[in-house]
Amino acid sequence: MRLLGTVVAATMAAATGLAAGSALAGPTFDAVREKGFVQCGVNSSGLPGFATVDDQGNWSGFDIDLCRAIAVAVFGDRNAVKFTPLTAKERFTALQSGEIDVLVRNTTWTLTRDTALGLDFLGVNYYDGQGFMVPKSLGVKSALELDGASVCVQTGTTTELNLADFFRANNMSYEPVVFETNDELLPAFQAGRCDVFTTDQSGLYATRTKFENPDDYVILPEVISKEPLGPVVRHGDNEWGDVVRWTLFAMIEAEEYGVTSENVDELRANSTNPTIRRLLGVEGEFGKNLGLPQDWAYQIIKQIGNYGEVFERNLGMNTPLKIARGLNDLWTRGGLQYSMPFR
């Protein structure tokens, strides 16, 4: 009888040891906890609304907030994050080589990147598509009128591939003028080196706010590709990937259930809705399963906000970008943003 008791106790200890998970959390997750901050790869040239840095070195933006949310989930501290500015061309090497823990840099989820590049995409924080911007004075109304145009485009992007496909599919010729960063491309575009600037529509809106006379430029109606932009980690980094994926989901789920940074305290204290209670860690053991503190999602919503709040704050109608929710509205309102169930 005593023997049995010992065995049970030992098994219990082993099991709880396992559940605490520190030894089995995977190399990146362990390393992040060890060093005490998340190293997040972001856009280098300042994409207003998505990732910009002020002259004091403070980062802000839609992608930045996702980085911060991850830091909050792990450490409960929105400042436990360091940013590595990366160009489109540098970003994957930086992730593959371990220089950063997670990449949140308007990066399109494609098959090649998910497989051959050794990466794992964890979700979509912004559904986008590629568009064209031209000076109004050109008098162009549709992308199909662009035969013979010269087009400024950034290297190392899906953009340059879609561009080649689009012109070929429509039997039109064009001259590509390829730059490594937006900062090099924009002066050339404004000097008239090319007729058209093409990138993700979000990028077009963001870039246009940087122009002296934004109204002199129009964005053509055609959207020529699907650009699901989302956070990326190294392939096989499953535990760390779970943290990033569910951080994003927690923000979307919070919006769906009406949990905001303002009412989250009250809802945690008083809500009887089982989903909200599980999300905020009042019930269940989601934190433990993820290797995170019990109140991880509560902290995200409290410190960063839900998906809708973050969207409105950085990109919405009260910002210079004035981007409508569109595809990025919740599924319940006809958009595509949909969190897997918190169950």
Add this chain to the structure above:
Amino acid sequence: MASASHRPAPPRATAFWRDPRVRALFAQALVLGLVLLGAAYLVRNTLLNLERLGVSSGFGFLNTTAGFDISQTLIAYDRTYSYGRAFIVGLLNTFYVAAVGILLATVIGFVMGIARLSSNWLVAKVAAAYIEIVRNVPLLLQLIMWYVVVLGGLPAPRNSLALGESVFLNVRGLFIPRPQFEEGFGWVVAAFLASVVAVVVLARWARRRFEATGQPFPVFWTSLGVLFGLPALAFLLAGQPLSFEYPVLGRFRITGGMVMLPEFMAMVLGLSVYTGAFIAEIVRGGILAISKGQWEAAYALGLSRGQALRLIIVPQALRVIIPPQTSQYLNLTKNSSLGVAIGYPDFFNVAGTINNQTGQAVEVIAITMAVYLTLSLLISAFMNWYNARMALVER
């Protein structure tokens, strides 16, 4: 037994491990072995890590479709060609900009180097100012400045600067007619080759005659006449087998003809002006290295300053100039990789794009290093050969 130890030992071959040659060999083999072992370790480690990350490896990607376009292609290329082809397109663009840059830098360098030694105060000071300013501003900044100047200084396509109906200059580049070779053009080429042979023979004959009799022969002007006259004659006889495709102004830009892109112009200007300043200093140093006695001897023979430079000083100075000149050519070629900053599709730029689209950093970097190494070795080999030829002039 004791007596034996008193007898002087016969001169015995040293033990082989004491032989310095054997030792040296052994040491080298050891070092080589360690280096190889280290390399093998690194390669194995890399492969294992790539496999663990699930990153594809190997050179198979060279045959798959590239999917992106390149603005300047000296050979046929579009998005349907392979990554391997894209590499070659980039390589040719590097060759192109380096070759034109080296040519121009050499001219600028010689002119400025000699100008700095000029007895005319203004000329010497202008040359000195150019050299000092250009050498002390980072090349990257200069390239960007040239690009801004080129773009800012040129008009929009609709207001192109035009030379007649066939040459246009605007912010999209310099457009010139593209020659179309028709049947019979082979005769013109043949005539040109024949005239080259004739000129070489003529030059040899003239030199022999000069050395034997002291009678000069106007080789330069005769050669020029032969080089142009013979092909021109063939051209007329073959019925003018050449036409031009003229550039025409379209809705957005000029189509047809041949174009020199603004990115290319900025690269050539930036690289040659920068490297020219270094070459100028080398030329000046080379000329100053020739003793004053040579000048005095030349003047004593009644040669003018120009003749003294051309016939006496520069040929001797070249021997001092060429070795450092070589490294300037190498620098220029390698510096052309800065093209990425102003959108010039040189090899490094294209390689970066391929790296990003395939994610095969290790392979792409290996190819890039191999290419620049080969390029450097080729230029060195050529300059060494040229240097050896010049050195023979010594008597």
